[in-house]
Amino acid sequence: MNRESAHSAPEGQATAAEPSSDDQGPTKPLEQLILARLDDDKAQDVVFIDLKDKSSVADSLIVASGRSHRHVGALADHLLRALKEEGFGRARVEGLPHCDWVLIDAGDVIVHLFRPEVRAFYNIEKIWSVEPPVRTIAN
Numbered sequence: 001m002n003r004e005s006a007h008s009a010p011e012g013q014a015t016a017a018e019p020s021s022d023d024q025g026p027t028k029p030l031e032q033l034i035l036a037r038l039d040d041d042k043a044q045d046v047v048f049i050d051l052k053d054k055s056s057v058a059d060s061l062i063v064a065s066g067r068s069h070r071h072v073g074a075l076a077d078h079l080l081r082a083l084k085e086e087g088f089g090r091a092r093v094e095g096l097p098h099c100d101w102v103l104i105d106a107g108d109v110i111v112h113l114f115r116p117e118v119r120a121f122y123n124i125e126k127i128w129s130v131e132p133p134v135r136t137i138a139n
């Protein structure tokens with residue numbers, strides 16, 4: 001069974017996919033906490049990528065966008081606080097001063113938070129052979 005999954009929502013809405021019986025999607029409390037926090041903070045274009053059997057670095061990867069430098073910084077700050085408060089230890093973080101691309105290593109889950117332009121440039125989803133969410137131009 002192929003265990004790769006990517007869950008995305010319409011633009012501007014994050015999704016915290018429900019655990020499923022076929023072992024795809026976020027099933028661990030850490031994954032669920034991160035997705036719920038991003039949803040609460042209005043992260044955009046949230047994508048969950050299952051890395052089990054693909055990488056020894058982490059079990060899953062979560063990619064999300066913020067609307068601006070300030071929004072990306074707030075997403076990262078709130079997520080780091082939630083991880084600490086819920087007992088998941090101190091996550092390692094890179095990129096916080098500039099807030100174009102913030103990487104949070106929470107152990108089994110790696111989170112990438114981007115401004116939309118930076119996310120489009122690096123196209124992380126393509127590296128893992130996952131189609132990016134459909135983006136529409138607002139009229």
